[in-house]
Amino acid sequence: MPKSSSSPLHVLIKSLTKAEKRNFRLYAKRNFGEKNVKFLELFDVMDKMDEYDAEKVRKRFPKTSTSALANLKSHLQEQLLISLRMLRHNEPAIRIYELLSFANVLYSKGLYMQSLEQLKRARQFAENTQDDLAMHAIVEMERRVELFFVTDSGENRALEIVEKNEALRQQLDARDDWSNIALLLYDYYLKFGHVKNEHQYKKIESLFEEQIAGVEQDDISLQGRIYKHMAYTWYYFIIQNFVRCYRHATEWINLIRNNDVLLRKEPVLFLKGMHNALSALFYSNKPRQFDTVYQDLIGFVDEHQCDFDNNTSKLTDVYRYMAKLNQLFLTGYFRGNEEFIEELEVWLQQNNDYLDQNRIQVFHYKIACLYFGADDFKNCIVYLNRIIHSDVREKYLKQDVQCFARILNLVAHYELGNDDLVDYQLKSTYRFLMKYGDLQHVQQEIIAFIRRTVFMKREEMTPHFRELKVSLEKIFNDPFERRPLLYLDLISWLTSRIENVPVEDIIRKRQEQR
Numbered sequence: 465m466p467k468s469s470s471s472p473l474h475v476l477i478k479s480l481t482k483a484e485k486r487n488f489r490l491y492a493k494r495n496f497g498e499k500n501v502k503f504l505e506l507f508d509v510m511d512k513m514d515e516y517d518a519e520k521v522r523k524r525f526p527k528t529s530t531s532a533l534a535n536l537k538s539h540l541q542e543q544l545l546i547s548l549r550m551l552r553h554n555e556p557a558i559r560i561y562e563l564l565s566f567a568n569v570l571y572s573k574g575l576y577m578q579s580l581e582q583l584k585r586a587r588q589f590a591e592n593t594q595d596d597l598a599m600h601a602i603v604e605m606e607r608r609v610e611l612f613f614v615t616d617s618g619e620n621r622a623l624e625i626v627e628k629n630e631a632l633r634q635q636l637d638a639r640d641d642w643s644n645i646a647l648l649l650y651d652y653y654l655k656f657g658h659v660k661n662e663h664q665y666k667k668i669e670s671l672f673e674e675q676i677a678g679v680e681q682d683d684i685s686l687q688g689r690i691y692k693h694m695a696y697t698w699y700y701f702i703i704q705n706f707v708r709c710y711r712h713a714t715e716w717i718n719l720i721r722n723n724d725v726l727l728r729k730e731p732v733l734f735l736k737g738m739h740n741a742l743s744a745l746f747y748s749n750k751p752r753q754f755d756t757v758y759q760d761l762i763g764f765v766d767e768h769q770c771d772f773d774n775n776t777s778k779l780t781d782v783y784r785y786m787a788k789l790n791q792l793f794l795t796g797y798f799r800g801n802e803e804f805i806e807e808l809e810v811w812l813q814q815n816n817d818y819l820d821q822n823r824i825q826v827f828h829y830k831i832a833c834l835y836f837g838a839d840d841f842k843n844c845i846v847y848l849n850r851i852i853h854s855d856v857r858e859k860y861l862k863q864d865v866q867c868f869a870r871i872l873n874l875v876a877h878y879e880l881g882n883d884d885l886v887d888y889q890l891k892s893t894y895r896f897l898m899k900y901g902d903l904q905h906v907q908q909e910i911i912a913f914i915r916r917t918v919f920m921k922r923e924e925m926t927p928h929f930r931e932l933k934v935s936l937e938k939i940f941n942d943p944f945e946r947r948p949l950l951y952l953d954l955i956s957w958l959t960s961r962i963e964n965v966p967v968e969d970i971i972r973k974r975q976e977q978r
Contacts, residue, residue: 473541474516475817477507479774480544484551485511491547503540556593556729560586560602567605576609583609593729596685600636603629635688638680642691645675649698654822657864658704660904661944665703672699686726690719690733697740704943710744713737731768732776735761739783746790751975754794758787778818781811789830793953796971798837805831825851825865832872833952837967841876848873863900870896871907872952878914886918905939906954926962933958 480488492504509524510516525533552558563586570579583602590598607625652668659665676695684692693716700709716737720726727734738761745754765780772780785808792801812819812827832847851869870893877886890911897907913932917925936954939945953971960967 471510471516471518473537474510474513476541476544477510479818481774484548487551488544488547491550492543503536503543506536506540507544556589557595557598560589560593560595560598563589564598564601564605571605571609579609580606593725594686594723596632596636596639596687600629600632603632634680634683635685638684639688639691641675641679642684642688642695645672645679646691646695646698648675649695649702653698653702655863658702659944665944668699668702686719686723690716693719694737697737697744701740701744704747704946706744706748710741710748713741713744717741728771731772732779734764735776735780735783738764739786742783742787742790746794749794751791751794754791758791761787778815781815782819782823785811785827786830789827789834792834793830793837793971794975796837796968796975798834798968799966801834801838805834821854822865825854825869829865829869829872832869836872836876836952837971839879839966841879844876845873845880848876867897867900867907868952871910874914875910875957878918883918886914890915890918905942905945906936909935909939910954929958929961933962 488507489504492501492507496504506521506525509521513520522533525536528536549558553562563582567579567582567586570576570582583606587599587602589595590602603625607629610625649672656664659668680688681692693712696712697709697716700706700712717734720730720734720737738757741757742754742761745757761783765784769777769780788804792798808827808831812824816824828847828850832844832851835841835844835847848869851865852873870889874886874889874893877889894911909932913928917928920928933955936958940955953967956967956970956974959970963970
């Protein structure tokens with residue numbers, strides 16, 4: 465069997481729609497002639513591959529050296545991107561920078577008034593789409609033209625450009641500051657998850673207050689205000705203040721919802737806000753509010769998905785699948801989801817090249833939790849092993865998921881009665897948690913409980929389950945110790961074992977009482 469390997473060029477080709485492929489072939493033949501278009505031949509070869517096969521490509525071009533083949537691939541990729549850009553000619557973001565490039569060409573030829581005319585057209589697009597960065601680039605080019613040449617473009621033209629540039633600079637500074645803060649917080653969450661203790665809480669609180677101290681709070685653009693709420697959303701999410709997290713996510717959503725231009729231009733930004741609002745409601749255990757926002761998300765997607773590009777469509781799927789999983793957890797419907805899990809599994813395999821490893825691990829963990837709640841511990845372990853034995857470990861993302869996957873794996877083996885295996889895994893799990901500083905009181909109690917009871921008969925376990933439940937409920941009075949509940953509903957699991965009923969019955973009963 466030929467050895468396959470991933471190829472960014474192959475991934476790009478397989479992402480093309482039928483219309484895009486047809487357009488590329490027409491573009492290549494129109495610009496390079498009908499015959500001897502070698503890069504088009506390479507395109508056809510790679511397009512027919514379900515998986516990239518480097519050896520098969522080399523055999524199709526036997527007289528082409530390795531370096532020449534690499535150059536041919538680079539040329540094909542460049543021509544593909546040119547073709548895609550031309551196909552998206554009328555998209556505002558592409559059109560703006562196309563007009564800017566026209567202005568630069570005309571400027572280099574000394575046709576200054578024509579250059580300013582192209583900039584004027586670009587400005588109209590940028591103002592209509594409220595594109596701060598594009599506006600800054602346009603004003604910078606206008607200043608360049610006016611600074612060196614007398615264009616007779618207006619009596620107060622210089623003052624107008626200076627004032628506009630100063631206003632844009634202030635707005636861009638605030639926008640960039642809030643965007644940077646949001647990015648740093650998101651990066652922190654991906655690496656470490658929620659705060660684990662008072663020390664971490666004070667550290668991130670101090671860092672956040674230090675970051676926002678010198679940032680403009682008032683006269684900022686719409687995009688700047690969105691990034692501001694995004695930063696606060698992530699800050700409150702990390703410190704587990706989900707009420708305020710939801711409040712800022714809602715402000716973020718409404719800013720975009722109330723602006724039709726931005727909603728059409730940045731649907732991903734809107735969908736991301738919806739995803740964060742849903743996450744806050746999920747962790748707050750608010751099933752009714754969650755369902756309302758979830759239906760709002762589905763309605764938005766149904767109305768606008770015909771206008772989504774490939775990137776937006778794939779992120780939409782991420783948020784929809786994640787929301788569906790969280791809805792199942794909130795409502796306690798763990799059983800009867802085989803068809804949904806199969807659909808999700810197929811989607812994960814089909815989109816492996818487009819998803820980051822962090823998201824894949826989170827999906828696998830949530831699927832494992834579904835099986836755990838359905839008492840299907842064997843399938844639960846299958847998905848946990850995909851996390852535990854993945855290539856993404858020590859130096860990468862989401863230590864929280866790695867740590868709790870091991871805890872859940874320990875409990876699942878314990879439920880299956882794999883006593884000898886549990887005894888071995890206790891040591892490795894303990895070492896892993898110690899290594900990442902994630903051995904909180906909750907984990908210590910669970911490990912001690914399993915170590916103490918692993919070889920007991922199951923009919924003797926009820927008093928010990930009660931004892932563990934009482935201990936955990938006391939521990940959970942500490943807000944920083946409640947973090948494990950975000951990943952695994954330990955209290956419902958213990959209650960189900962004490963009352964000898966399925967976990968989902970416990971969760972549904974609790975929701976009815978609420």
